[in-house]
Amino acid sequence: MEKDKCETVNIKSTQCPLCESQASESVKNQHWQDRREFFHCQNCDLIFVPSQYFSVADQDRARYSTHENNPDDPGYVQFLSQIFHPMDQSIPNWNSASRALDYGSGPNPVLVRLLLERGIPTDHYDLFFQPDRSLLQKNYPLVISTEVVEHFKNPRADWADLLSFVSSKGHLVVMTQLHQGLEHFEKWWYPKDFTHVTFYSEKTVRWIAARFGLEMLYIEKSVIVFAKSFS
Numbered sequence: 001m002e003k004d005k006c007e008t009v010n011i012k013s014t015q016c017p018l019c020e021s022q023a024s025e026s027v028k029n030q031h032w033q034d035r036r037e038f039f040h041c042q043n044c045d046l047i048f049v050p051s052q053y054f055s056v057a058d059q060d061r062a063r064y065s066t067h068e069n070n071p072d073d074p075g076y077v078q079f080l081s082q083i084f085h086p087m088d089q090s091i092p093n094w095n096s097a098s099r100a101l102d103y104g105s106g107p108n109p110v111l112v113r114l115l116l117e118r119g120i121p122t123d124h125y126d127l128f129f130q131p132d133r134s135l136l137q138k139n140y141p142l143v144i145s146t147e148v149v150e151h152f153k154n155p156r157a158d159w160a161d162l163l164s165f166v167s168s169k170g171h172l173v174v175m176t177q178l179h180q181g182l183e184h185f186e187k188w189w190y191p192k193d194f195t196h197v198t199f200y201s202e203k204t205v206r207w208i209a210a211r212f213g214l215e216m217l218y219i220e221k222s223v224i225v226f227a228k229s230f231s
Contacts, residue, residue, distance in 0.1 A: 016041035017048055017198075018155045019207060024048075027182060038191065038199075040182060045203040046155070047179055047191075054153055055194055057128075080111050080146060083173055083223055090217035090225045091171050094142060095119060101140040101165055104148030105130055111146060139167035146175040150196045163212055163228065172214075172226040178202060 016024045021043035036053040040046075087094045095118050102111045105124035115122040120142070125135045143166045152158040166172050177190050179199045190196055200208075205224055209216040218225035 014039055014050055016044060016046055017153075018046045018159075018204070019044040019211070020156065027185065036191075036194070038185075044207040045201045047182075047185065047199040047201075048155075049197040051153070054197060059194075077110065077114070080114060082221075083144065083146065083175055086218045086220065086223045086225050087171075087173060091142075091227075094171065097142040099123065099140055100142040100144060101125065101135065101138075103143055103145040103162060103165065104151075111144060115144075136161075136165060138165070139170070140165055141167050141170040142173070143170065144173045149174055149176050149200070150190070150198055152198045155198050159208060159212065163214075166228045168228065170228050171217075172228065174224045174226070175222050176200060176224075177222050178205070 014024050014026075015022055016039075019041060021041055023042035024039045025042065027038040027040050027047065036049050038047055038049055041048070097120050100115055100120050100122045102109055102115070102122055102124040105112065105126045107126075107129045109124040109126075109130070112122045112124045123135050123138075123140075124130055125132060143162070145162060149155070149159070149162075163172065177188075177199075179185055179188065179190070179201050181201070185191065185199075190199065202219060205219060206216065208214070209226060213229060215227040215229055216224065217227055
């Protein structure tokens with residue numbers, strides 16, 4: 001194996017924060033020395049950062065505040081709009097939903113505007129920029145979370161919380177970049193963001209669907225659409 005490729009070694013192990021398996025191995029690479037460490041779960045295929053490397057809330061807020069979520073930026077609008085084709089393909093009449101929630105809306109809730117343009121009243125919640133917990137006491141037929149789940153520091157509990165906002169027979173749409181295996185991980189840009197601590201593959205997403213009793217309607221590139229089939 002080439003030196004600049006990722007590999008797993010058996011020197012350290014830690015419990016996976018998603019599936020709780022002990023079969024997680026440290027991912028070693030010469031370029032990560034003196035930086036964060038990553039672990040790879042052999043069971044659910046999650047790659048995750050151990051808690052000792054987590055940034056604090058003020059650091060996270062400062063990082064998120066640099067995101068240029070400009071509603072007048074055609075590139076950013078196009079980036080967000082990529083969720084609509086998968087929704088058209090997998091959710092019949094989604095644009096007639098009575099109300100939606102943009103979970104993790106960021107400093108500028110552009111997605112809310114895009115949904116309102118499609119006739120869907122939309123609430124938005126963000127831990128730092130719209131921390132209205134009363135919104136999370138509701139259930140929504142449509143919940144959309146873009147570029148959020150990679151920030152989950154306790155993914156097993158965080159996914160359960162996210163799904164608790166989805167009404168029975170409702171839908172959850174998630175956007176996150178999926179890892180393509182350890183051989184591609186080291187040169188991938190996603191881990192270079194220190195607020196990204198949880199990295200999923202298609203196998204991981206299918207594990208989540210099975211664990212939480214979801215029907216996975218769509219998965220391609222960075223968009224996943226789930227149907228919630230339980231009350």
